[in-house]
Amino acid sequence: MSAIEAGAPRKIDIILVAAVAENGVIGRDGGLPWRLKSDLQYFKSVTMNKPMIMGRRTFQSIGRALKGRTSIVVTRDADFAAPDIVVAPSLEAALIAARGDALRRGADAIAVIGGTDIFAQTMATADRLVLTIVHAHPQGDALFPDIDQAQWREIDRRAHPKGPEDDCAFTFATYIRRGAA
Template sequence: MTEAEQKVASRPKIVFVVAVAANGVIGREGGLPWRLSTDLKRFKALTIGKPVVMGRKTWASLARPLPGRPNIVISRNPDFEAPGAEVAPSLEAALTIALERAAAIGSDEICIIGGGEIYRQSIGMADVLHVTEVQAEVDGDTRFPPIDPATFEKVTEEDLPRGEKDSHAMHFVTWRRRTAPPGGAGV
C-alpha cells in the first residue's frame, strides 16, 4: 500500500444513511413520507456513537438532537443556533468538525444523514451508502441523487418484511465505493 493509500484507509469513512422510495423520494413538506419503525431502529444502530452531519432543514425535522452522537448542522445563516448541536457554515467546515469529533470519541465513521441538498453535495465524497429501499413509490418534494453503479458496488442486501409499525416493506442495501483504478483519478 502506498503512503497515500494508507492515509485514505486510516481516515474515518464517510457513510451515508438514507431511506429512499422506489421513485427516489426521501422527504415531503419537511418530514418523512412514511412511518418505518424498523428503519428507525436500523438508523440508530448504524449511527450511534458516531458524529452525524445534517442540513438545517433535516435538523428542523428532529424533535431534539440525536442522543449519543455529536450532532453537526450545516447552515449558511451565521446567526443560526441549534441547541445540543454544533453549527457549521459549509459542508467542508462540517466535515472538519466531524473529523475532530470522530477522533475524540474513537469513531471510524462519520455519518451523513441528509437531507436532499446535503446528500447531493457530498455523494462525491461518500465511501459507503447504507440505503433502505422503501418498497413503494411515494409523493414527495425531496429526492436522493442517483447512485452510479460504476462508482459504487453493492456489497450486502437484505429484504425486510413490513412489520406492524411499518407503513411499507423495506430492502436494505449497502453500497461501497469501488477502488479507483490504478493510476486513475478519485481517492
C-alpha cells in the first residue's frame, strides 16, 4: 500500500521565490531596483495555483492580490485588510493557512515570496530556493539572506539573455537542502 493510500499526510514543500542581484539586493525604497519583464513571467509560472506567503510591505509594493494564487499577508496590524487576501497575524498562522489552501488546491508547495523580513524567518525551514540571479549590482535597502553552500545544493541553472523589456541578463537557479531526496 502506498503512503497516499495509507492516508499519510502529503508533503507540501516550502519554496522561497526571489529575484536576487549579485550583491544580494532584492529591493529599494519599498520596490524592486530593476525592471525584468521576463522574470515576472517566470514568477507567475512558479507561483501559479499555489498559496503565497508575503510580508505586509511586499504586499503593499505589489498593490493587489494576484490572480490564480492565494495571497496570504503577514502583519501584526489587526486592522489590516485588502480585497481578496488572507491576513495572518504571525508566520505560524500564515503557514497553517497556506497548508490548508495547498491541500484544497492540490498544490505541492507553498511559495514564500518575501521580502527580507519574511525570507529571513523562513530560510531555516525552507525546502527549496527558486531564485532569479539578477546580473547587476544595484544599491538597495532589502537583501536576501546569505545562502550557506553547506546547507544548499544547486540542482538547476539556466542562463537567460536580456530581453527587450529587461534591464539586464539573469539566471534561473534552483537549490534544494542538502540531504533532501
